[in-house]
Amino acid sequence: MTGAASAVFLLDMKGRVLVWRDYRGDVSSAQAERFFSKLMDGETDPSSHEPVVYDDGVTYLFIQYNNVYVMTASRQNCNAASLLLFLHRVVDVFKHYFEELEEESLRDNFVVVYELLDEMMDFGYPQYTEAKILSEFIKTDAYKIEMTTRPPMAVTNAVSWRMEGIKYKKNEVFLDVVESVNILVNSNSQLVRSDVVGALKMRTYLSGMPECKLGLNDRVLLEAQGRATKGKAIDLDDIKFHQCVRLARFENDRTISFIPPDGAFDLMTYRLSTQVRPLIWVEAQVERHSRSRVEYMVKARSQFKERSTATNVEIELPVPSDATTPAVRTSMGSAVYAPEREALLWKIKSFPGGKEYMLRAKFGLPSIAAEETLPEKRPPIRVKFEIPYFTVSGIQVRYLKIIEKSGYQALPWVRYITMAGEYELRMI
């Protein structure tokens, strides 16, 4: 059964407890600190340690965010996935409240931290973890203003993700169709893996309780229903909707209808795992002249239609950690050596389709190698880019209707963008 957590701890980078909230009285903060310092001693890098650790009858689950560890402990056979996710929600809530979650913001706001931890979990069971709902009854500036708190009415409300009575002067909706391309090319220049993760990201600034209806191009919808379509149809592997979408409706007549939450949220996410041609192909030839210098010849080619243009292209070319005296020439864009990242960063502001650009670089190497030759890390070439007005999947928004009983006209704005996700090309 989903076991209960014993406590939630917020620790600093040295593993000292900054704030903690005890729920069941069976794991003390001293015990947690002891565990954590043991963990830090054992590992050179605690961030690479498994996030679920067993110690002396207690399971500790933790995540790191900025300079803070958020940790929970349990003596029961709890649900690891759920508690780890809960910790991430805690981080989200703190970020919502304090702009940024870090040691300082926790110290400055410890009273609110206590208040939040009190409502997010009761006796080790998660309760309310949505910042929107929590902010209804825990105000950050509570010290000054007169309280008008109510208990979370969201729970009594049929639409738990939206409060009633929201008002905007100008009613607008922004819908971004964002697809990120994940590519993995091995050292033999073979594309070993590619997939696309798409998201319909919405930002709504709408008054009242608006009914929204979204129409997508049919092909995708067909896929979404799991009906096999033959031929070249794209295989959207796994569609997920935000909880506001009426799934029954979607099953019936394929309309995506929903009452949106206020503000930003992901309406829908999907995955596409068909082979995708790498949009930007990078090849690097490396010539090493023993311990004196290393030369690179890098070719970057855009493999999409000429009418599209990739912007903010950044190609990160890893170089040896002891490389010096860079000499770089590029046929387009600019390249800077970033020793802190052990890489050469080649930036191209605008990269139209069907073009090829070159970079040549030469680095000096110290003639004497360091005493202990650590094994080379050999990171891959990584590429970042954005291609506006373009999607790999071909997904299209046909309409976005907004109906509210007050009858206002809302403006929907739709944008498409494709960007690089985990885009890695391994070097030889």
Added chain:
Amino acid sequence: MNADNRKGELAELKGQLRQLAGSRAPGVEDLKRELYKKVISYLTVGIDVSSLFSEMVMCSATSDLVLKKMCYLYVGNYARGYPELALLTINFLQKDCQDDDPMIRGLALRSLCSLRVKNLVEYLVGPLQRGLKDSNGYVRSVAAIGVLKLYHIAPSSCTDNDFPVTLKALLLHDSDPQVVANCLCSLLEILSIEGNVSEAALREKESLLHRNVILSLLNRFKEFSEWAQCLVLEVVSKYVPEDAQETHDMMDVLDDRLQHANSAVVLATIKVFLHLTMSMADVHQKVYERIKAPLLTLVSSGSAEQSYAVLSHLHLLVMRAPMLFASDYKHFYCRYSDPSYVKKLKLEMLTAVANESNTYEIVTELSEYAANVDVAIARESIRAVGKIALQQYDVNAIVDRLLQFLEMEKDYVTAETLVLVKDLLRKYPQWSHDCIAVVGNVSSKSVTEPKAKAALVWMLGEYAYDMSDAPYVLEGFVQSWAEEDFAEVRLELLTAVAKCFFKRPPETVQILGAALSFGFADANQDVHDRALLYYRLLQHSVEVAERVINPPKQAVSVFAGDQSSEIKDRIFDEFNSLAVVYRQPSYMFLDKDQRSPFAFSEDTGSSIIGPQSPGREDLPSDIDARDNDLLLSAHEKEDSRAVSNGSHGYSSSKFHTLQEFTDSAFAPRSPSPTQPIRNARATPLPPAAVSSTAASPLLAVDDLLGLGPSASAEPFPPLKLNPKPVLDPASFKRKWGQLTVALTLEYTFPAQAMVGLTGPQPLVRHMQTNSVQCMASGNAPLKFFFFAQLADAPANTGFFLVELVVTTSSGLASAKIKADDSSLAPAFADSLQSALSKFGSL
């Protein structure tokens, strides 16, 4: 801040608080707030501010919510340590519990219940009762958890006041989903702890799995918060639907949860699907197909921690359905930015999904890791390649890879590879030629790790014919005997030199002498002894020594070390919990002392109807212990399962497959969390109906397999049994060992008979009246050894021996009958069955 300073500051705070206590001056709230904040900040950094307790309480009369919260926090922190002072707070907390503001009522009630002071319990009951009836959902949901808190402080005052009953009512009828969810988690926790001592509570817990409850939860499922959904899904996963249609309906309702953004909800849904379809092999298979995509998405999206949790589950699934992800192996390719704990799991997945069609690509990918990233992962990758090589049949390509690794000339790569080549050679001696060619090129100086060294030395000894310089390489090792720190290597070296000696005596004889003399002088006892043993063997006869030291070897077909399927099943039962992450059933890592009263046993399912004795007998460790107490403990645990088997001397593997087949195809596994509900439903039915309905699916299984209880098919003339037979345990044991199973018999007790079967004793007494005596019996699972004797038989003959195992959850009893005269066994089976059928109807 030093101690004096601190004392001074605390005293100052005390004074200031005291001044403010009675004051009604304007702005006093702000001042209080500042002071409270200071106190709380001390408390946060761990300074003891308990000395301010009474002042803090005195100032607590305020309408300011934040002030109240700080005060509650303070009180909650110190109440347990200062119970007398805590009494001071009761008054204002109780008052706040009746405040007009529901927020304050809720907070006050929560704080009141969190005081954890035993002698204040009496003050909790009233506010809790009112809280559960409060008009505001927030207060009710706080109260629902409050009941659980009360239970942990004082169980009796919780149950005596009928709180569980109230919770149950709210569970079914409250309008607020959060209240329902909190009632559910309180009830579950209370009832499963209570269930360890009280039968009624167990039944009550069972009733939570009643169809009505499950349906009412499912009907309003979408109203629940994501966390509550996880909880409900966990409960639903233990429910056994009435028929296939219901299973499908439930899956339809929950199907969209697989698309939920919360990974915990997705995993919980998957658990429901897998467990619901446990007995429907074809649907079960489809479920695997259905859950694939959502799982793969979860792996590659979201946080690294989420990937970690999901990958742990994938690993469990892939062990059960190896083909499932065979074509999706690319999802498990490591990203450069993955943390190493994720990479490690991905490597394991790649190993697990490798099959003939994808091996080449997977191994190519793994080889890249070997040359790349961090050392730990490089090592793991090489091991993964090795594991794949060991799994497969046609893997020359892999051998090539391993040999390429050796050519990379990185110490750690070489080391790992040598170990693997050794394992490969042990399994596939036919590759020796290729392997040895390359191993021969490895410079022994570049090998430093003991394991790798031992592997290399072993190969040198084993393949001394193929490696021309084997004796000379070994000589090098022997010469540096003193520098060799690891006994493991020195032991291996002794053996290798000896083996080499048998193969190439002229070249090795001197080295052997040197090695043996080093061995005699070795400080390590094992090395010393081995050297001595070899020396004496060789002295005795070289041929004998060769037979001992270098016997012809058989290829190793399976390496030991895999977890038993029993353990794997247990872990699967605990899907979506830490058990999966740790790869251990929860009883292996949960701290037992801590479990009561806090903990929550994972599946009390196995012993629901007829709880035999207080305690947690459903823990497998206990079962084993009890099994051992029985007269004959040598039986495998599977023995206790309900399957007829013709021969006693079965080979376990054959039995396994048959057993597993019936399990997965038709009957819920026992003990399985899905079991209890079957009984919960069966209980109220009249006995006649039960024996036909509840028993029928199982009988149908038997029919399908042709293993039906044939004994009951034809009537036999009743046997006359000796009413007072005598048999001592030793003879019983001997007889049991000698005789083969003459007959097996299955019988399903009607539910109403099972109610009487709370321990072995009632059945033992009942059988006595039927001239069947008990030799030994055990609890959990209920297990009996009976014997009976023909009425007119001479001493020590005409005995019938019976092993009877009763699965308490289903009432299914299976008996193995052995008889001195096996021709009489059917007749005896007949009378045994009639005796059993009379049980409970008296």
